[in-house]
Every structure is written in C-alpha cells, then in structure tokens.
Amino acid sequence: MQAARLHEYTDDMSEALQIDEIDRPDLERSDQVLIEVEGAGWCQTDNHIVEGMWTDYAPQDLPMTLGHENAGIVAEVGEEVTLVEEGDPVICHPVQTCGICRPCRLGEDMYCENSAFNGLTTDGGFAEYLQTNERAVIPLPDGVDPTEIAPHADAGITAYHAVKKAVAELNPGDTCVVIGVGGLGHIGIQCLDAMSAADIVAADIKADALELAADLGARHTVNSADEDVASVIADLTDDEGVQQVIDFVGRDETTALAPNIVAAGGDHHVVGYGGHVHEPSQALVDGEFAFRGTLVGKYAELQELVALVDRGDVELRTERHDLADINTVAERLEHNEIEGRAVLTPP
Numbered sequence: 441m442q443a444a445r446l447h448e449y450t451d452d453m454s455e456a457l458q459i460d461e462i463d464r465p466d467l468e469r470s471d472q473v474l475i476e477v478e479g480a481g482w483c484q485t486d487n488h489i490v491e492g493m494w495t496d497y498a499p500q501d502l503p504m505t506l507g508h509e510n511a512g513i514v515a516e517v518g519e520e521v522t523l524v525e526e527g528d529p530v531i532c533h534p535v536q537t538c539g540i541c542r543p544c545r546l547g548e549d550m551y552c553e554n555s556a557f558n559g560l561t562t563d564g565g566f567a568e569y570l571q572t573n574e575r576a577v578i579p580l581p582d583g584v585d586p587t588e589i590a591p592h593a594d595a596g597i598t599a600y601h602a603v604k605k606a607v608a609e610l611n612p613g614d615t616c617v618v619i620g621v622g623g624l625g626h627i628g629i630q631c632l633d634a635m636s637a638a639d640i641v642a643a644d645i646k647a648d649a650l651e652l653a654a655d656l657g658a659r660h661t662v663n664s665a666d667e668d669v670a671s672v673i674a675d676l677t678d679d680e681g682v683q684q685v686i687d688f689v690g691r692d693e694t695t696a697l698a699p700n701i702v703a704a705g706g707d708h709h710v711v712g713y714g715g716h717v718h719e720p721s722q723a724l725v726d727g728e729f730a731f732r733g734t735l736v737g738k739y740a741e742l743q744e745l746v747a748l749v750d751r752g753d754v755e756l757r758t759e760r761h762d763l764a765d766i767n768t769v770a771e772r773l774e775h776n777e778i779e780g781r782a783v784l785t786p787p
Contacts, residue, residue, distance in 0.1 A: 442787055443567035444766045445503040449492030453770040456490045457506060457566070459763065465563070465571035467518050472573050474516040475532060479760075480565040481509030481591030482769045482782045484623070488714070489560060490770065498561050507784070508534040508558045509593040510565030511586035514577070521574045529580040531593050531746065532565070533739050534558045536573045549738045566766060568786045578743055581750045591623070591756055591781035592745055594736060599628040599688070600745045601737030602709045603635060606684040609707060612637035615677055617701065618658070620688035620712060621649040623781045626656060626757060628686055628711075631745075633657030634753040638683070641676065643669055648779075652757075670700040682706065691715035695731070702729040709734055758783050 441464045444457040467474055486506050488494060511531040514524045524530055536556040537544050543551035558564040558572065580586060589596075610616055616636070618629055621644045632640050633656065642653035643662040650661040662672045673682060681703035687694050690712030698708040699719060704727055710717075711734045724730070748754045757780025761769050769782045 441568035442763065443505045443563070444507070444763060444784075445505050446490060447503045449490065449495070451491055453487065453490065453774045454767055456767050456770045459766075460503070462567075464569050467516060467571065469573070470518040470520040471575070472518045472571060473514060473521060473524060473577055475510065475512040475530065475565070475570040475572060475577070476515040477510055477565045477568060477570050477786050478512040479510075479587030479590035479783045479785055480507040481593070481595060482766070482773060482784060483509055483591075483594055484712070484773060485594070486559070487770060487774055494560060498557065500561060504559075505563040505565075505567050506559040507564035507566035507570075508560060509591045509595060510534075510558060510570055511580070511590040511593065512565075512570070513586065515569065518574070523574050524577055524579055529584070529586045530577040531580060531586065531589055531742065532558065532570065532572050533576040533578065533597070533742050534560075534594050534736060536562075536576045537739075539575055547738065547740070550735050566763060566784055575739070578739070578746060580746065584746070584750060587760065587783060587785060588756060588758060589746070589749060590783055591758065592627075592749065593742070595624050595781055596627050596745050596754070596756070597737040597742045598711060598734060599624045600631050601741055602686050602711050602734040603628050603631040604741065605732065605734075606686055606707065606709060607632070607636045609684055610636045610638040614638045614684070615641060615682040616684040616686065617641045617643060617673065617682050618653070618686050618688065619643045619694050619697075621653045622688065623778070624711060625688040626652055626780060627754060628688060629653055629656045629658055630754045631748065634748055641673065641682070669697055673701045677703070685709065686711060688712045692718065695719075698729060698731065699723040699727060702727060704728055707732050756781055760785055763787060
C-alpha cells in the first residue's frame with residue numbers, strides 16, 4: 441500500500457514526507473481493527489512532528505507514517521471485537537489505549553500508561569490502511585461522511601475538550617474570548633455557541649476569519665493586527681476582564697494577553713503551541729487566574745462531538761487533497777494559507 445512517511449526531521453515542508461510502498465498492516469492482537477482510510481486530516485501538529493518538536497515528549501522511530509486525524513471503513517476485525525464489523529464507517533480516536541491502567545480506569549484516556557498515538561508514536565493514517573484497536577473506534581451515524589469528519593479526530597476533539605472545560609466555568613452573560621479562528625478555532629466557536637450562553641469574542645489577524653467567526657456565533661470580533669485586544673476587552677467588560685480565554689494560537693504574544701484580559705479567577709486555555717508563557721508568578725497570584733493546557737480529549741468527548749455534528753450544530757470547513765500532494769499541503773499550512781482543515785485522501 442502507499443503511505444506518506446517521515447524519514448528525517450526537517451524545517452523544509454516541501455520535502456516533509458515521502459510516499460513509500462509498504463506492506464499493509466496485519467492484525468496482531470484479537471482486539472485490533474484494520475481501517476481502510478477514507479480521509480486523514482493534516483494538522484499543525486504534523487508540521488511540528490516533521491520539525492522534530494515532539495522528540496523530547498514522545499518516542500519516535502523513523503521512518504514512520506504520520507496522520508492522527510483518521511476516519512474510514514472497517515476492513516477487518518480481531519476475533520474479540522464486538523463494537524464494529526467489516527463495512528462499518530468509523531472515526532478513530534488518535535490514541536489507542538489499554539483500558540486497564542489506573543488513568544484508563546478513571547476515564548482519562550489521554551493519560552493512558554500504555555498508549556500508542558497514531559502518527560506520533562506509531563504508524564498513522566496518511567496511508568491506504570490504518571491499524572488501530574477497538575477502544576479507539578467510534579461508529580458513525582448514517583449519513584456522516586468519513587472523509588468530511590476525519591479532522592474531528594484531533595482538531596475537533598481538541599477544540600471540544602477545551603470548550604467543555606471552559607463551559608463548566610461560564611454562566612449566562614459571562615464573556616469568553618476565542619483567539620485564532622482557524623482550523624480549530626472555527627470548531628471551538630461553534631461548540632461554545634451550542635454549549636453555553638456566554639458572549640463570544642473572536643480575535644484574529646484576518647478579516648475573512650473574523651467574518652466567519654461572526655457567522656458561526658461570535659457576538660464581537662477583534663482584528664488583533666490593528667486593534668489593541670486588551671483595550672477592546674476592557675471596553676466590552678467594563679474593565680472586569682473575561683472569565684475564559686481559549687487560545688488556539690499559543691504564541692508568546694497571545695499567552696502574554698492573559699494578565700490584561702482574564703478576570704479574577706478565570707482561565708487562559710492554551711490549545712495552540714509553539715510559544716511560551718513568560719509571566720511573573722505574582723501576576724497569577726494577583727489575578728488568581730490559571731493557564732490550562734489542552735491535550736486532545738477523551739474518547740467519550742469524541743462521541744459527544746460526533747453527536748453535535750450529527751445534529752448539525754458543528755460543521756467543518758474542509759478542502760480535500762490527494763495523498764500525493766501532502767507536502768504541498770504541509771507548505772500551505774506552514775504559511776497559513778489553508779482555511780479550515782485540509783483532508784488527505786488515499787489513492
């Protein structure tokens with residue numbers, strides 16, 4: 441089968457991955473499932489993996505097939521699998537968990553002590569077939585296109601996970617700021633609109649992104665390229681600040697906004713990454729606010745997100761590309777030229 445493989449780390453996205461002919465994976469355990477991939481989303485994290493940013497956080501043996509946002513059709517199941525059968529359309533949680541370690545017993549999938557992460561620590565879905573396990577697959581409702589929904593396996597669930605944490609702290613009339621209305625941000629705004637009665641403020645540097653945010657439920661928009669975000673937030677909240685910030689950018693300049701825009705006791709959720717948090721400890725003490733990280737989300741949260749998609753409350757803006765064009769996609773995302781999410785389709 442054909443697969444897009446990372447052979448060496450590089451900053452040159454034009455040579456990020458190589459299309460190789462490799463063996464189709466075999467099922468090695470009775471709980472495994474083989475997926476014929478219909479769609480696999482390209483994510484900013486894939487760019488970071490190519491650059492080698494994850495080598496200090498996750499074991500990686502190269503060459504490796506990337507791709508952690510996967511959906512498709514069940515091609516084969518192990519003898520103990522009962523959740524799905526051949527021919528079923530599914531979306532794949534990116535983490536294959538064991539189910540028996542203490543974090544799994546507590547329902548904390550992302551903390552599994554024996555996990556395999558598709559496209560990060562084990563072969564992913566930029567290929568014709570993907571090997572995963574029963575605990576990672578979610579059957580799709582009738583009428584949901586596996587190719588279209590694939591990016592929800594990471595982009596969607598990560599946005600949903602952050603929003604769900606924020607919504608738990610938001611009351612009607614509170615304000616939530618969404619920073620970055622891109623591939624994740626446009627999902628986050630829809631989730632916020634569906635799950636809370638908070639006023640949504642969207643901040644971005646592009647006018648068309650802000651127009652999209654308004655269409656999706658943002659009550660106010662801020663063009664951070666030519667407006668002072670802190671001043672706008674102060675005017676909107678009578679100098680009190682906002683209860684929650686969901687930062688889909690995660691650069692130095694966005695995390696630095698926290699002391700000036702987060703209300704006392706509020707949270708700044710860091711979803712995008714690549715920057716740093718450079719705040720004096722006294723700023724956190726004085727405002728009693730918190731920076732909170734976001735790492736994908738739980739299997740059950742992906743089920744919940746699929747339910748929102750099925751109801752029509754959340755939709756993805758996607759563009760489709762052949763697997764052979766994967767490095768062009770990587771380059772375009774590196775230059776912020778993709779609106780919504782890019783989905784790779786195998787031959």
